[in-house]
Amino acid sequence: MRYDKTRRAALITTFLFAGLANGATYVIDTEGGHAFVNFKFRHLGYSILTGTFEKFEGEFEWDPDQIAASSVEIDIQTPSLNSYHAERDKHIRDEKYLDTGRFPQARFQSTRVEDLGNGTMIIYGALTLRGVTREIAIEARPIGAGNDPWGGYRAGFEGYVTIDMRDFGVDSFLPLHTIDMELFIEGIRQ
Numbered sequence: 001m002r003y004d005k006t007r008r009a010a011l012i013t014t015f016l017f018a019g020l021a022n023g024a025t026y027v028i029d030t031e032g033g034h035a036f037v038n039f040k041f042r043h044l045g046y047s048i049l050t051g052t053f054e055k056f057e058g059e060f061e062w063d064p065d066q067i068a069a070s071s072v073e074i075d076i077q078t079p080s081l082n083s084y085h086a087e088r089d090k091h092i093r094d095e096k097y098l099d100t101g102r103f104p105q106a107r108f109q110s111t112r113v114e115d116l117g118n119g120t121m122i123i124y125g126a127l128t129l130r131g132v133t134r135e136i137a138i139e140a141r142p143i144g145a146g147n148d149p150w151g152g153y154r155a156g157f158e159g160y161v162t163i164d165m166r167d168f169g170v171d172s173f174l175p176l177h178t179i180d181m182e183l184f185i186e187g188i189r190q
Helices: 005-022 086-093
Strands: 024-028 036-043 047-053 056-062 071-077 105-115 121-129 132-147 153-164 178-189
Touching: 024 153, 056 178, 121 153, 132 178
Parallel strands: none
Antiparallel strands: 024 056, 024 178, 036 047, 036 178, 056 071, 071 105, 105 121, 121 132, 132 153, 153 178
16 A cells, blocks of 8 residues: 555544544523523422523533533623512512622633533532632533534533522521522534
């Protein structure tokens, strides 16, 4: 077989950049209504109340072949909280709880991603809420990825985390002091 320098160079280039081609930046599709940051908490120990943050934006880096190299950043507009009851929303937004007047934005920025090897991962990162930054760990898993009907490529994930509001300076939120967050994120590859 004849040695072909051009062919060999092309093969080497393909192998070297194959991993880079899989990794990409995705913008979270909030404009199309394909992403949600939801919450739920116990109400007086009798029921569970739910809601969502209607305004947020962010992006993530995702490479299914190098999960540990992935990252995510999300900015949430805290006044966009909607628990489907205007008086309750006003109460949660006030200075005793979220204090959205002084802190209109919450931010999550990942610091590392741990691949658990069973279709799930833990996304560790810094959550800033009410001017306080604490590390949290979001359990997440990919839902799927592929071409969309508009000529783009998308990837979707779900994630769950329980936040203790005392960690963010709220001592009297609820008897359990915790909020469960559910993240359903779909991103468009750039």
